[in-house]
Amino acid sequence: MKVELRATPFDPLLELGCYQAGLDERLSGRYGATAIFIGTMRDFNDGDTVQEMTLEHYPGMTERHLQRIVESAAREWPLLDALLIHRIGALQPNDPIVLAAVWSAQRAEAFAACRFIMEELKSKAPFWKRERTAAGPRWVAHNTPG
Numbered sequence: 001m002k003v004e005l006r007a008t009p010f011d012p013l014l015e016l017g018c019y020q021a022g023l024d025e026r027l028s029g030r031y032g033a034t035a036i037f038i039g040t041m042r043d044f045n046d047g048d049t050v051q052e053m054t055l056e057h058y059p060g061m062t063e064r065h066l067q068r069i070v071e072s073a074a075r076e077w078p079l080l081d082a083l084l085i086h087r088i089g090a091l092q093p094n095d096p097i098v099l100a101a102v103w104s105a106q107r108a109e110a111f112a113a114c115r116f117i118m119e120e121l122k123s124k125a126p127f128w129k130r131e132r133t134a135a136g137p138r139w140v141a142h143n144t145p146g
Helices: 012-027 061-076 107-124
Strands: 002-006 033-040 048-057 079-087 089-091 096-104 127-133 136-139
Touching (some): 002 061, 012 033, 012 079, 012 096, 033 107, 061 079, 061 107, 079 107
Parallel strands (some): 002 079
Antiparallel strands (some): 033 096, 048 089, 048 127, 079 096, 127 136
C-alpha cells in the first residue's frame, strides 16, 4: 500500500495505470474491483471565485497520518492494495489534488474502503488550505460537506 505527497502536478489516470501494472504482476486474478476517487481543485468556495490554493502540511506527520488512514481501511475491509497520492503546494483550478484507489475481490468492499479513506482524509488529515481570491488571501476554516 502506497501513500505519497507530491509538490508537483500529476496525472491521476497515468499514476493509476502505472501502479496497477505492478499489481497485475503480484495480484493477477485476485482482485475483482478497483474503486477510485479523483479530487480536483474547484474555482469557487464559500460563494467566491478562487484563483489559486496552497496546501500546507507538516512534513512527516501528514504522511504518517495518511498511512494510518489507509491501514485502518485495510483492517476494516479485505483490501488487496491501496494507493493514495495527495498534492501539496500551489494548485490552480482543475488541478488534481488527490487520487485514492483501492483493490479488493468485491466491489462493495472497494467502494466502502475508498469512501472511508476520502472521508477520513477530508475530516482529519493535517492539511491547511490558503485560497487566493479577488479580495486577497484567506485561510479555509472548514471543508465542504461530502
